[in-house]
Amino acid sequence: MTDTSVPAKKILIVEDDQYLRELYVEILEEEGFYVEHAQDGETGYQKIFHGGYDLVLLDIMLPKMDGLSILDKIKNETPPMNPNRSIIVLSNLGQETTVAKALTLGANGYMIKSDYTPAQVINKVKEALA
Amino acid sequence: MPTSPVFVGSSEPNELTRVNEEMYKQNLELAIRNKTLNVLHIVSTITINATGAIEVSQKIADAIVTELKFASVFIALSDTSGKELRFTAVAQAAGSNDVYEPLLHPSDNRTIALTDRGNLMTDAILDRERKISGNFLDVATPLVTQEAADKIENATHTEMIITYPLFLGPKTLGALTLGLAKKIDDLSRGEKETLDELIGAVSIAINRAQLIEDIKSANDKLTTANNQLELMDKLKDEFVSVASHELRTPMTAIKSYTWMVLNGKAGSLEPKATEYLNRVYISTERLIHLINEMLDVSRIESGRVTIKKTPLEMAKLLLDVQKELRGRATECSISLTVEEVGSIPVVQADSERIHQVLENLVGNSLKFTPKGGSITMGVRKTDGFLETHVTDTGRGIGAEQIPLLFKKFGRLEHSLVAMPENSTGLGLFICKQYVELHGGTIRVQSEPDKGSTFTFTLPISQP
Numbered sequence: 001m002t003d004t005s006v007p008a009k010k011i012l013i014v015e016d017d018q019y020l021r022e023l024y025v026e027i028l029e030e031e032g033f034y035v036e037h038a039q040d041g042e043t044g045y046q047k048i049f050h051g052g053y054d055l056v057l058l059d060i061m062l063p064k065m066d067g068l069s070i071l072d073k074i075k076n077e078t079p080p081m082n083p084n085r086s087i088i089v090l091s092n093l094g095q096e097t098t099v100a101k102a103l104t105l106g107a108n109g110y111m112i113k114s115d116y117t118p119a120q121v122i123n124k125v126k127e128a129l130a
Numbered sequence: 131m132p133t134s135p136v137f138v139g140s141s142e143p144n145e146l147t148r149v150n151e152e153m154y155k156q157n158l159e160l161a162i163r164n165k166t167l168n169v170l171h172i173v174s175t176i177t178i179n180a181t182g183a184i185e186v187s188q189k190i191a192d193a194i195v196t197e198l199k200f201a202s203v204f205i206a207l208s209d210t211s212g213k214e215l216r217f218t219a220v221a222q223a224a225g226s227n228d229v230y231e232p233l234l235h236p237s238d239n240r241t242i243a244l245t246d247r248g249n250l251m252t253d254a255i256l257d258r259e260r261k262i263s264g265n266f267l268d269v270a271t272p273l274v275t276q277e278a279a280d281k282i283e284n285a286t287h288t289e290m291i292i293t294y295p296l297f298l299g300p301k302t303l304g305a306l307t308l309g310l311a312k313k314i315d316d317l318s319r320g321e322k323e324t325l326d327e328l329i330g331a332v333s334i335a336i337n338r339a340q341l342i343e344d345i346k347s348a349n350d351k352l353t354t355a356n357n358q359l360e361l362m363d364k365l366k367d368e369f370v371s372v373a374s375h376e377l378r379t380p381m382t383a384i385k386s387y388t389w390m391v392l393n394g395k396a397g398s399l400e401p402k403a404t405e406y407l408n409r410v411y412i413s414t415e416r417l418i419h420l421i422n423e424m425l426d427v428s429r430i431e432s433g434r435v436t437i438k439k440t441p442l443e444m445a446k447l448l449l450d451v452q453k454e455l456r457g458r459a460t461e462c463s464i465s466l467t468v469e470e471v472g473s474i475p476v477v478q479a480d481s482e483r484i485h486q487v488l489e490n491l492v493g494n495s496l497k498f499t500p501k502g503g504s505i506t507m508g509v510r511k512t513d514g515f516l517e518t519h520v521t522d523t524g525r526g527i528g529a530e531q532i533p534l535l536f537k538k539f540g541r542l543e544h545s546l547v548a549m550p551e552n553s554t555g556l557g558l559f560i561c562k563q564y565v566e567l568h569g570g571t572i573r574v575q576s577e578p579d580k581g582s583t584f585t586f587t588l589p590i591s592q593p
Contacts, residue, residue, distance in 0.1 A: 019383040023390070061375055092378035094425065095371050096436070114378040114418045117389045 008034040009054040009129050014044035014070075015090070016062050020113065024057065024090075027118045028125065041065025045073060048087075051080030055128050058107070060091040060098060067091065068098070071105035086128050090121075159320030166324035169197040173331045180339040183207055184218045187304075187339075190332050191221035194308070199223070202286035202309030204233070204269060206242065206251055207336065208302050210344075214241035215251055215304060217273075222286040222309070229278075229285040236273040244302065251305035254295040261293045262316070269293055269307050289313050294329045298337040306332060363432050370428045374421050381421070385414045416554075423556040427538065430563045437567050439478040444509045444516055444588075445471040447481065451488045452507065455496065463501040466492070469508035477516050477588045483564040484588070487572075488518065490557045491584045495522035498582075515570065515587040522583075527576040535574060536562040561586070 011033045015021040021037055028035045036053075038044035041062035048056055048070060060067035067089060074080055088109040089102045099110045111124060172193040180186050184207075191203040202222040206215040220230040242249050247256065250268040254261045263269070267279035269291060274282075282288070288309035296303040306329060317325065388411045390396060392404065399407065429435050448468045459466035488507070495505045503523040510517055527535065539555035558572075565572045565586045576582035 017379050017383065020379070020386070023383070023386050027390075061372075092375045092382060093371065094374075094422075095367075096429075096434070098371075112378075113382040114385065114421070118386050119389070119393070 008032055010034045010052065011036070011125070012044075012047055012053045012056045012084075013037045013090075014039075014041070014048075014056065014058045014062065014067070016040060016059060023118065024121065027122060031122055031125075033125075039063075041067065041070060045070045048074060048084060049078070049080050051082035051084050053084045054086065055125060056084055056087040057090040057125075058087055060089060060093045060102070068101055068105060071102060071107060075106045088124070088128055155318075155320075159318070162320055162324055165198055166328055169193055169328060170331050172197065173328070173335050177331070177335040177338050180335060180342055182343055183336055183339040185339070186335055187219035188221070190306075190335060191219040194328070195221040195223055200308050201288045201311040204291075204307040204309070205296075205304060205336075206269075206307075207296075207304035207340075208244060209241070212244065212302055214243050215249075216241050218304075222288075223311075224285075224287065229282050232274045232278050233270060233282070240273055242271075242273065250291065250293045251295075251307065254293045254305055255297075255302055258295055258297065260295070263291050263293075264289065264313060266291060266309075269305075287311050292317070294325070296329065296333045296336060298333050301337070303333055303336050303340070367428065367432055367434065370425060374425050377421050378418065381414055381418050385411065385418065388414060420554045420556075423554050423560060426560050427556055430560065435483075435563070435567060437480045437483065437564075439480060439568075441476045442479040442481045442484060443476055444474060444484075444518060447485060447488060448507045448509060448518070451485065451492055454489070455492050458496055459505065462496060462499070464496060464499050465504040467504065467506050469506055471509055472511075474509060474511050474516060475590050477590055479568055479588050480564075484568075487561045487564050487586060488520070490561050491520040491586075494557065494584075495520055495524060495582070498522070499524035503581075511590070512587070514590055516590060517585055517587050519583050519585040521581065523581040526578040526580050526582055527574065528578055532574060532576065536572065 011028055013021060013024050013028075013035060015024060015037065016039050018039070021039060025035050025037055036047065038047050042064040044058065044062065044067075045065055047053075048058075058067045058070065071087070086108045087106065088111060089099075089107045090111045090113055091098075092113045094112045102110055109124070109128065111121070116124070173190055176186055176189045176193070187205040187207060191205050194200055194203045200223070202220070204217060205219040206217045208215055217230075217233045220227075220233060242252060244252055244255060247253055249271050250261045250263050265279070266283040266288060267274070267276050270279045270282070286309055288311070290310040290313050291307050292310065293305050293307045295305050308325075388407055391399065392407050392411060426435075445468075448471070452466055452468050456466055492505060492507065499505060499522045505520065505522045507518070507520050509519075536558050537555075538559045562572050565588070569589045570587040572584065572586040574582060574584050
């Protein structure tokens, strides 16, 4: 099989900070992933609701709608039209209660951005997609 | 002639005429005693169920009028400052309550100054003795006019008043005034004794009620203060959390972009540029580490740290930390080893926190151990505890520094002496808190230029 016959894994990044968003998009595209992004909670929710991502990297503090509300909506209101394989929170909020809440609301993992170098983010993404 | 009884309603005199005068007196006093005991019992019940001083004073006044058949009873209590008196209770055998209004609610909210003589109550309090008068105005002045005082006298059929000061030790509580329906020269010995006893009981009842009020008011204040503190604590916690988020975001960008450049994502770098950028990267990491530690301290201090205990294999944790930090150790030409671990039990502990403690201790050793040195981790079982140690051949710690090590920022209050390079001074404080939250202890042994051993314990069986 050639590379082109295997569809690239689809990743969504919901991140409001332009610099970080562009950085994550860049390093993940470089790894050959198909990357979409959203810069606020509402757009993020629309995309997650439409679904079909192999992985969503979701920030918590976002304009318009926060990450926890997005998780809550898709878990407790209407499930996405197409399932998303995995949602990992990628936030700089690290309060235990926030982490616990995100995991209860169905997040598959929780990463504190500042703890990860770009290489470590790629490793985590690869682990999640394996 | 026998002394005419003050307590109306005592034994019928026509039955007593046949007994001698002595018997009559004794009987009379027994009757008084009996009634007094009864009223003492009532007062003690009021004491036990006391809620507020005003309510208690009213109940006592009612009980004295009902049980001892006085024409009227007036109680005035001292305010908390001990400077003025206010009437808090009036009871009478007959008549309308309206006449007391000027006493209970004087115009202009006037009070009787405790230092001013001329009022029967203040005289009784200042002289610490009971006072007798035939004019009700003597207790009511300066609250009411002679006219109003006469109205009260008439309404309650009070001919004479006896005022007792109410004391408990050095504390002035107020005064109790008994209104008599007829004029007398003085009370009998028996009446005096029993009334003294009653006044003592009333003082205790009122004091207790005031204490309960004080406690309640203090309690209310504490509850309010506590609620405010809780709110402020919550706000502080939110602030720290959000502020740290805001700080971490640009720090992440600096760290990540520096990493990108250092890792050749923007082309090759001159050696000097690499060196400088490395310093940017290291400093950024330090700053992120500081933010994380400050968050930890904030959580510890607000009591929000919860220890989630799960079975923890200490030997495995030592190997994990070794694996994690081996790279850094090798870079610094320091050997990082784990001692042979014998058979040790699994402990119940929060593996994430203990991991952080161990990582912190080894991290410190890495900072203060020169090239070619060594760091050794080990764990052993002692009496009821697992004892983990991190030993290095570093520069050691001076005896004068040891007491400061586990303090926040590693310094005494108000001291601005800086920490050794690369130290936030929070790490060991956090380690100590986490170990202690597990019921363990942390200690250090050190000799300058020879090295240090940090040891922490974790209880094996959990209570």
